[in-house]
Amino acid sequence: MTLTGTPFILTAFAVAAAATGLLAWAWRRLRGRLMPVRVLGILVCEALLLVAVAAEVNQAGDFYPSWAALEGSSTTAQLPRAPAVHLSRWLAGQAAAGSRDGLVFTWHTAGLPDWRLAGPPVVYLPPESFQDPSLAVPVVVVVQPPGAPTPTDALHRLGVPACVVFLRTTRDVKVSAVSAGLPEQLTGDLPVLGHGWAVVGVGSAMPVAVDLLRADTLRFQPLALLPSPGAAVDPTLLRTARVDAGTETHTAVDLTDALIWAAQHTPAALAPPLTLTPLPMPSTTVPPGPHPTSSRTQPSSTPPASKSPSPQSKPPRNTWHPTV
């Protein structure tokens, strides 16, 4: 008999009526020492009637559609898994220096030739990534012209923990490969959030930054643009970013301003969240690619040139980070 079925509701009312009838039949016999039974009878009849009314209300509102829904006490929120990324071990080895000033290093990653950049990306990880390896930090992608310097001073003025990835573009840069490959490789290698990546476009590389944003509007959100000295941002670029990609934009006065604005428009650095059972949705997350073979720039860090892990030996991917 289902909780919301008419048979149950009719039965509930019938039982309440029968109990009331029984009480009425026995009423005159329940005197003297049996008086408490009379009181109990009244309370039982009231309770049965209320149960029947509650069943009727539940059927109308569909609050508890089944006995299982009423009784079940399942706790389906899943506790987060311990994070592990390809460079976890290497990062642990850099903790002494990294936990003080963060770490800037050249990031050699699989698929790099396909991106057609001027060179391998330079990555900054904030001190918080070393102080608490369970945190996933947000990402700021800086798209620069070839030969642009890495503004290490500015990285220490962000005000919030963020991973900053510097890409030096070329005329032949393949934005589609970058938009797909960069998130795949970076989330596999480093403890970063998988979404809400801010983008900074610098000088002649601004159109590439906007193209990157448009290539994956689900992942790349706010956009800061820094025009070349004395120049202005092309209004068409701004319009494309705001209207076509629907993103918030900022025109910066210098790279420090751009980085601070971008970092402060990303989510906070977070531990893995509680999750419910996810339903399948289109996702930008793809299986992790192989590994980093990195060398360093600063301070004195060089990620190990390790072998590509086999699928079986891959560490758990940081799937605790919400995907779109």
Added chain:
Amino acid sequence: MAPDSLTTLVVALAVALAVAAGTALFWDRVRGWPRFAARPLAVLLCLATAAAAALVGVNHELELFGSWSEVVGAPPPTAADGPGLTAAEPGHGSGSRIVSFTVHGRASHITLPVYAYLPPGYQAHGPRLPVIEALDGFPGSPQAWLKALAAPAHLDEEIATRRMPQTIVLFPYQTVDAHRDLECTDAVDGPAMDTFLTTDVPAAVGQLLRVRTDAAGWGLIGYSAGGFCAVNLAMRHPDRYAAAASLSGYFEALTDSTTGDLYHGQKAVQNANSPLWRIAALPVPPLSLYLATAEDDHFEYSQMEKFAALAKPPMRLTLATVPLGGHSKKVWRQMEGPAFDWLAAHLAGPQPDQLYSAGKAPGVSSASTAR
């Protein structure tokens, strides 16, 4: 003695028991013609007191009405007439606080109290914190979030474990009459709850609390009717909110006996308050939405499926379910922790109040509405 208090429940149960005992004891003592009036009256009193005790019990469990004025359909009592914060509850051991304040809506002309969760370590001169507005179902009140769903304890836990950053969570009233479900809309020729919730409340909070003022730092969450509110308000105002979470919400502008005639037959206004219509007919806003429901919550599950089928970039959608629980508090208590975590990950974090000066004019920011 508030209607949702344990004292009220105990009194209601005691009265029901006393009336039952009195009926049993005095049934035979009333003789002659008075018994023809007294006995039916006793039966009615038994039923009425039992029903009242049951309703008080339900209210105690679900926190539908937090004050007697709400019970009789009057606006809730304002926490303080003057400006400023009032401690609404004793401080928690974690260091978080619940405060209340009254919003005198300049745009909506509505005056209602709002409760706010201030996280541990909140400082009036600290970083500007992200904000989440939490909306309840109908019938309901902010007490539903605060007590029935134990939101402060959940938030304490999520922040302590760094699954959330420091965040201010607001619990506004969303109707001027606890007997009427305004669906958080600007009702035609009626109360402008949308304006109150999306304009007046943020304006008041910006004056009183250290909060982010940009859309990137503001989100919405709600259960049941509040879930509808969260998604509808976010879709209507993507320039003010970046993300919303709906727990067992629906996606159509419903009208029934509890809402009354919100739209006065103006189909365009009703459509404009219907997320399903908006997502099909208007440009999709760049919002992040978290939609969760129980798999056996049939109407809401089917509504979620319809909405998800129409969603497309730049909207970012995350769907989640629990297998059992229907449309109940049990489900929402399971969902709120993951939903708060998700919101934290889709809102901009606390913003240090450091003004960068490069010796030049400040940069120009602009928010896209993409409507």
